[in-house]
Amino acid sequence: MTTTHRHAAPWTFRRFLAMFTAPRRRFIKVDILTGREAVARHLFGEACHWSTLDMLEYDNTPRLRGGWLAEADRRIAGGPKISxxxxxxxxxxxxxxxxxxxxxxxxxxxxxxxxxxxxxxxx
Incomplete structure (x- = not known):
């Protein structure tokens, strides 16, 4: 029995070099919210009952975030937190x-x- 190219490993020199020149995966950028932004996002989440679509809209709409940031500022700056x-x-x-x-x-x-x-x- 003889060995032919069909039985050989699939590695070639070209594939070996391509492994080192392939673009590397980049880390996903993670944004960390400030306390104020976290409060605003949480208030919105409670208002919409944590609906996934509403939360995606909140994350992608600066005007909506601005309104809830104002509400968060009002609640943070307020006096005693009493229901x-x-x-x-x-x-x-x-x-x-x-x-x-x-x-x-x-x-x-x-x-x-x-x-x-x-x-x-x-x-």
Whole structure:
């Protein structure tokens, strides 16, 4: 039995050199969001229920990002972060928003439960 070129390895000198001259894969550029941009993207994601198409539109539309960046700035720069339900409870107890924000978590739970019982919402 003789060996012919059909049994030889598929490597040729030309293929061997082409392996070293082939263009290399480049790393994908990864953008890291600033805190402000991350807040804006998260707010938009919550508003659209994390719809993939809406998120792609957000990522590719500077005007849309600008609007949500303004909303993020407003929320970041705002005073105490209090939900409207907690604001209603604080008002019912005669507390200011700053006083409510300064309370411990356990005290807030007690106030919420007392409010719910007084309003007939607790079971």
């Amino acid at each position: 409207t339900a907690d604001a209603d409870i604080a008002e019912w107890y005669g507390l200011t928003l700053t006083q409510w924000d300064g309370m411990s978590a356990l005290a807030k739970v007690d106030k919420r439960e007392g409010y719910a019982q007084a309003r007939g919402l607790a079971s």
